[in-house]
């Protein structure tokens with residue numbers, strides 16, 4: 001049995017997991033998932049990128065509740081289907097990354113602007129072991145008002 005990411009190369013694991021994106025070596029624009037070929041910044045013609053660990057913290061930009069089982073290629077992880085929450089998180093790098101909300105949390109824990117942290121959790125388990133995916137976990141908002 002082993003613990004393996006559902007998608008190889010999209011995120012690191014361990015105590016401080018992070019998404020892995022591409023940073024353009026010429027203009028500095030960051031992309032996720034990783035890209036190859038020409039930089040997508042229209043003002044840049046670079047083809048050189050470096051792997052970059054993205055920020056583990058971000059801000060909820062939008063969110064929704066997946067009340068009904070999505071169509072294939074979605075892989076049902078439970079039978080019967082259990083609703084889960086999805087959120088789009090804006091990272092300090094300026095991009096928005098979609099992800100599920102961590103186990104034990106739902107839309108009631110989210111609002112636009114909620115601070116979240118990237119965690120890696122088991123999406124499903126098959127005969128070869130646990131398959132993991134990144135998720136977003138709301139972080140305590142103590143002191144948030146004081147920061148404004």
Ligand SMILES: [Zn+2]
Nearest residue numbers: 024027039044
């Ligand atoms: Zn570029």
